[in-house]
Amino acid sequence: MLVELHVHLDGAIKPETILYFGKKRGIPLPGDTVEDLLQHISYTEPLTLTQFLEKFTFYMPAIAGDRDAVRRIAYEFVEMKAKEGVIYVEVRYSPHLLANCKVHPVPWGQKEGDLTPDEVVHLVNQGLQDGERDFNIKARSILCCMRHMPSWSLEVVELCKKYQNNTVVAIDLAGDELLVAETFPEHRKAYEEAERCGIHRTCHAGEVGSPSVIKEAINVLKTERIGHGYHVLEDPALYKELLNRKVHFEICLLCSVLTGACGPDFRKHPVIQFMNDKANYSLNSDGPLILNSTIETDYKIAKQFLDFTEEEFKRVNINAAKSSFLPEKEKKELLSKLYEAYGMVPNNPS
């Protein structure tokens, strides 16, 4: 029984669904079988984060701008997670990157259409809620600002406000930290507004970027969790502070190696330090389509290379539940389920 907090909806699409919509909409794809397509999209030897992010350009044109596709990827996502044994998931995406109207520039070289970022959120919500009903797990969503598109960020926070508690629980800042190290004022304003309105905050930081990006995420953006954060170890004082504050790190093992964020030897992975220090972290799949993985792959890597024990497995998932963005009452219910499944008597169930 698992809790997953860091996975991108647009990085977790079934290849069959991409092929279906590519064909239906007459949108060229780099392959016409699942194997062909995966050969172009997924990979097994480390690249850079920039190259990882370029993979989205192969298949997003088949999905973006299509109402049925957007609803369906959200629904199938919940089905996929239920099959993997996840009972609670927070899935993130950029509404703008799935739209083709009221978004500048229109992404993926699409022609202007009539699907707005607002309607994208509505459709994803429908897909997630239908999935929750049919597959009996809980799914919440996080809306992403993109580092290179500050002009979208204030709309992202407005969408978080509009759909707060209608699956949306938080705001994120994703994209390439190396290409755009600067945190534009628009991102800062969006996070300020999120805090003001009680919208939770997470932020990609220190994945490939330096500890200063993490510092800024904590001190300026007032983020509650850190997406990745591996490079925090390069600043021992900051690391100690975040340990003391029990800040949650959303760790994505396979992704961290295939994006070049961490070195190729899992036996030297920063998460070993996190484990030893009993840091507050979770294990997550991030972009399973591109990594050709499931959440199980990440747990297998942890067991095979990191001496990840059954006890650590339970601790990590309980920490994930505690650091989730659910309201307190639902968080308690989630924790009770985990304690029961893990045969634990909680000392302090809250």
Ligand SMILES: O=c1[nH]cnc2c1ncn2[C@H]1C[C@H](O)[C@@H](CO)O1
């Ligand atoms: O690992 C990542 N780091 C930074 N940005 C990422 C990562 N995985 C996906 N993204 C970007 C690309 C997606 O289109 C966007 C929203 O899900 O977030």
